[in-house]
Amino acid sequence: MITEADTSERGGAEALQRYELNGAYDEMFSAADHPRKQYRPLHNLLLNLGPDELRRSKNEADQSFFNQGITFTVYGSDKGTERIFPHDLLPRIITAAEWEKIERGLTQRITALNLFLKDVYHEGKIIEDGVVPGSIVYTCKHYRREMRNVKVPRDVYITVVGTDLIRNPDGNFVVLEDNLRVPSGVSYMLTSRRVMKQIFPALFQKCRVRPIEQYSQELLSTLRSLAPEGRSEPTVVLLTPGSYNSAYFEHTYLARQMGIELVEGRDLVVHDNIVYMRTTFGLQRVDVIYRRIDDDYLDPLVFESGSSLGAVGLFNAYRVGNVAFGNALGTGVADDKAIYAFVPKIIRYYLDQDPILEGVETLLMSDPGQRDHVCQRLDEYVVKAVGESGGYGMLIGPHSTEQERSDFRQKIYAQPRNYIAQPTINLSTAPCFVEGSIEPRHVDLRPYVLYGEKITIIPGGLTRVALRKGSLVVNSSQGGGSKDTWVLQN
């Protein structure tokens, strides 16, 4: 445990000596040796702590993560590799005013994207009106024809959202990606908060940080609000692919926090379009499924026929309204990276408002002019495959080799619809404790949004850190870590 002595600044404390600003927006310093107001208590603390004390706290935090089994699995490496989720010791701090704007912006964006989904799977007015081309919507990898004219409870498609925001060099938050399928990471937000309270109790109290612990209750009541009509005491379950999934820790954690059953596909039985789970008491009806499985694997009758992760007949039960899913099926069409380019138009179309949060300029490789422009300057752009997530299938131009660029050029020309390009953005940096000193590292921010009876945004989120020096990739599968995110009270 660390308590800060409230002494005045001692210039050039040891741990902060190697802190070099690199032109990106820095979360802590507005200029060298000028900490922003919200960071002053933390800055003071850092000036007074030696590297040894920081290292001790870091070990204490690591041990706490390890003993709690807060781990994730890395695909493609040796079997059964469980690692603790890499995390950074220092909190990332967001002011009340900054948060207020994020909150308004996300509410607006999620509302519009949900209306878009409803429209796309029913009348398709936005396509008819020529705002978003049908050629892009219907070719989305995650567009699900099966969802045409399926009525979903409350018309809510995206129950849980984890939108990725970044801060550009002028200090504004912009949206980098909408994750509307099965966003993960919220358990790291919740557990790292617990650890941080243990390690920096006095700092935490002094900063007046808004609580996030209510997430699980909010999630449960959001899910319950989706229950089929007439089911006043609905049974909610969390459907996991199983213990070998990289996010399994999170599934168990959330199920336990909500007090609901964690089921696997093999626990479910569908009979006469009603879903049951197999219990020691016999079969028990299931009303709402918080599914952490991709659309493709939910029902072998309708989607991937070889999948054993879901259950036979699940989709029909869903279609007739006997069971609800959070999130609905087919939401991936709205977080396709090509659709992303149209989100400002989508917001204007449905809400008649200007977007509160900007997006990143996005070039569609299906457009011949934009394609040629980008392919000649691949070293300036970030190229992403439209249907991928987790930082896979991506080229970061300035950090790429000639060979990688030429490979990507071929891929783009072979499947133009599959790629988009964005200018490389210098993500903001935040102080991190790395190898005994405090250095800036690039970060993003993933707040979690719940949509049931209303939209609820938990004041906080997952700040992901690119722990490798200079790296812009924050995904945990690729050397990223996380930080606790403190949203301050007014």
Next chain:
Amino acid sequence: MLSRVADSLYWMSRYFERADNASRVLKATYGLILNPAKFSTEERWYHAVSSLAPGAANHVDPQRALFSLVADPEGSFSIVKCISGARENARQVREEISSEMWEHLNRLFHDVTGFELQPDDDAGAMRIVTLVREGSYRFNGITATTLNHDEAWHFIQLGKYIERACNLCVILDAYFVIGKHPDDLDWVGLLSSCAAFEAYCKACTAELKPDRIANFLLLKPEFPYSVRYSVDCMHEALAAISSLSLSRRTEKVERLIGRLRSMVTYVQIAEIITGLHKYLAGIIEQCRELHAAVHELYIEYPIEVAFQN
């Protein structure tokens, strides 16, 4: 409770008990080997392997027996394998067990697997045995004090005691039937293998008589490492589970546990001591039948049966 969850809890508990049993047997055997006695080290190890993995007794090299029984990555019966099995099952049902149980089991797993034991490192092997001995008392205590004593607890109890009953029978068989002319040291070894030496001395004095020992380990209702005690606990767990699931057809399970109980309740040691091997084999067989019946009733029942209820 989900059937799959009940199954994992049951197996978590069985594997853990198996590791606990192996650690007791190995500790006792290792203690015996240090004494000069009429039996060779090889014979002692043969004994130990027979008490833990009867099928493997003829394949295991006595020189490497301790290593095989503690950490052999090939063998399915080593302590490390059992702890991994317990932990893997616990991992599948993390939301059902208490955080304290998980943290303790997870740490024990990392402690015993982090050793990278070499085949000739007896001291290292014994350190793992000691870790598991101590870890086991702690885990049982944590489980009893942090978990609701509801259905999950009863499946854990069932797994633990069905495993214990079978293990005790195998150990008794190894000493009474396979062993040649055991002496006092062997009887101490047997009692220590069942964590029973002190308890036996208290109840029957330190006079080591084979039929008294058999009586104590088989039929003593007050001693936690006796077959009788284990069967009583299985009965209690099954009764609790069946009272929770009113609608299920529990006749078969009730008949089997009733028969098993009568086998260890209404019997005198003089009646069974001559045909002990057959008697012990009978208990193991009935445990097996009971396991199958429980599995069919609560875990993998046919859907049609579920809709008839």
